[in-house]
Amino acid sequence: MLTALDKNLQWTTLIRLSDQEVADLKGCKFYCPECHSPVIIKAGEIKIPHFAHLSGTDCGGSTEPETSIHMKGKKLLFQHFSSLISTVSLEQYLPSIQQRPDVYISLKDKSYAVEFQCAAISSDDFLVRTKGYQNKGIEPVWILGSRINMKGAGPRISLPHWQQQFIRYSPHAGYWISYLDADKESMLFYYNLTSLSARLFTSEVIILPLTSVLFPFQLPFKNKKNLQFEVYRNSNDTWIKNKLMYNSGVNDRFLKALYLNRDHLLSIPDFIGVPTEHTLLFISHPIEWQYYVWNDGFRKKSKGSIVRFWELYNFFLRRMSSGFIRCRSLPLVREEMKVEALKEYLMILVKRGIIKEIRNEEYYVTGTHTK
Ligand SMILES: [Zn+2]
Structure with missing residues (x-):
C-alpha cells in the first residue's frame, strides 16, 4: 500500500516524496489504516516505495504481496485524477463497509470507488466488493490491469470469465470494458462489444494517453454497423454443425x-x-434464446392475435430461471437490460414482418411463419 498512518494518526503517502524524503522517513513508525498493526517502508529497485505489513501479520484488507504493476497503476490513476479533481484520495479506508478502494473520488452529487485489478478475482469477491460500494451509493469503477487478449482484426477480443465481470453498458458506446496499461501510461477502452461465443467478442477500441482521459469517462459513440451478414451466417452454421455432431438429442435441452x-x-x-x-447478456446462442421467444410467444398464435410485451417477457424470464436460456454473469449491468434484449429482438421481428406493433408494447401476429 502507498498510504499509512504515522504515530500521530496522520495520513502519510509516499508517492509525492523524493527518494531522499522517503529515506528520511525510514526510521519513523507507521501503522496500517485498517488493522493498526505496524507497517514498514520498503523502497527497492523494482517496486515503487510502499508500506508493507511485517510478515505474519493477519490483516483483513491486505492483499499483499502487492505487485509492482498494481502499485504503479494505482499511483498513476491517483495522480491523474487528482490533477482533474480536488477531492480524490488514495487507499482511503471506508470503515462502514470495511473496504479500501485504490482511489476514491467524491464529486458533488456522487462518489466513485476506482479499483485497478491486475490479478484474476473470483466472482464472489467481485460481487462482495461491488455490492459493498453500491449499497452505500458509491459507484464502483473497475479498471483491468491485465492485458486483454486480442484475436485478429476487428478487433476480436477473448475475455476469461473473471474479466467479463468488468463489462458495463452505456447507451451510446454499447457494452464496454477498460484497461490501463501502466507501463505505457495509456488507457484502452474496448466498446461496442458483441458476443461471438462464451469468451469471444467483437469490439471497437480507442487508446488514449492517461493524461487525456476525463472523469467520469467519456466513451466514444459506437459505430452503428452490425455484424456482417456473412459472418454470423457462417458462425450460425458452425454452431449448428457442432451441436448436431457432438450433442446427443437426449441430453441436450435445446435439441x-x-x-x-x-x-x-x-x-x-x-x-x-x-x-x-x-x-x-446470454451465454446461450442467439438461435437458442430467439427460438424460445418465438416458440413461447408466437408460433401457436393465429393470424390477427394480439400479444403483449409483458406476456412475452414473462415467458422469457421463465426460460432464464429454468435454465433453458443461460445468462452471462455481469454484476455491473442492470437486470433491466434483459427487457431491452427482448425489445431489440421484437423490433427485428417487426422488420421481418412476423409481427406488427399496433400500440406501445402490443403486437399483432401477421401469420407469416407461424402455425
Ligand atoms: Zn493491516
Whole structure:
C-alpha cells in the first residue's frame, strides 16, 4: 500500500516524496489504516516505495504481496485524477463497509470507488466488493490491469470469465470494458462489444494517453454497423454443425425442446439466430434464446392475435430461471437490460414482418411463419 498512518494518526503517502524524503522517513513508525498493526517502508529497485505489513501479520484488507504493476497503476490513476479533481484520495479506508478502494473520488452529487485489478478475482469477491460500494451509493469503477487478449482484426477480443465481470453498458458506446496499461501510461477502452461465443467478442477500441482521459469517462459513440451478414451466417452454421455432431438429442435441452415441437435445427426459420447487441447478456446462442421467444410467444398464435410485451417477457424470464436460456454473469449491468434484449429482438421481428406493433408494447401476429 502507498498510504499509512504515522504515530500521530496522520495520513502519510509516499508517492509525492523524493527518494531522499522517503529515506528520511525510514526510521519513523507507521501503522496500517485498517488493522493498526505496524507497517514498514520498503523502497527497492523494482517496486515503487510502499508500506508493507511485517510478515505474519493477519490483516483483513491486505492483499499483499502487492505487485509492482498494481502499485504503479494505482499511483498513476491517483495522480491523474487528482490533477482533474480536488477531492480524490488514495487507499482511503471506508470503515462502514470495511473496504479500501485504490482511489476514491467524491464529486458533488456522487462518489466513485476506482479499483485497478491486475490479478484474476473470483466472482464472489467481485460481487462482495461491488455490492459493498453500491449499497452505500458509491459507484464502483473497475479498471483491468491485465492485458486483454486480442484475436485478429476487428478487433476480436477473448475475455476469461473473471474479466467479463468488468463489462458495463452505456447507451451510446454499447457494452464496454477498460484497461490501463501502466507501463505505457495509456488507457484502452474496448466498446461496442458483441458476443461471438462464451469468451469471444467483437469490439471497437480507442487508446488514449492517461493524461487525456476525463472523469467520469467519456466513451466514444459506437459505430452503428452490425455484424456482417456473412459472418454470423457462417458462425450460425458452425454452431449448428457442432451441436448436431457432438450433442446427443437426449441430453441436450435445446435439441430435446426442438424434438418435442417437431422442429429440426436445419429447418428453423432464418429470423431465429439473428445477431443483436444485447445477445451479449446470454451465454446461450442467439438461435437458442430467439427460438424460445418465438416458440413461447408466437408460433401457436393465429393470424390477427394480439400479444403483449409483458406476456412475452414473462415467458422469457421463465426460460432464464429454468435454465433453458443461460445468462452471462455481469454484476455491473442492470437486470433491466434483459427487457431491452427482448425489445431489440421484437423490433427485428417487426422488420421481418412476423409481427406488427399496433400500440406501445402490443403486437399483432401477421401469420407469416407461424402455425
Ligand atoms: Zn493491516
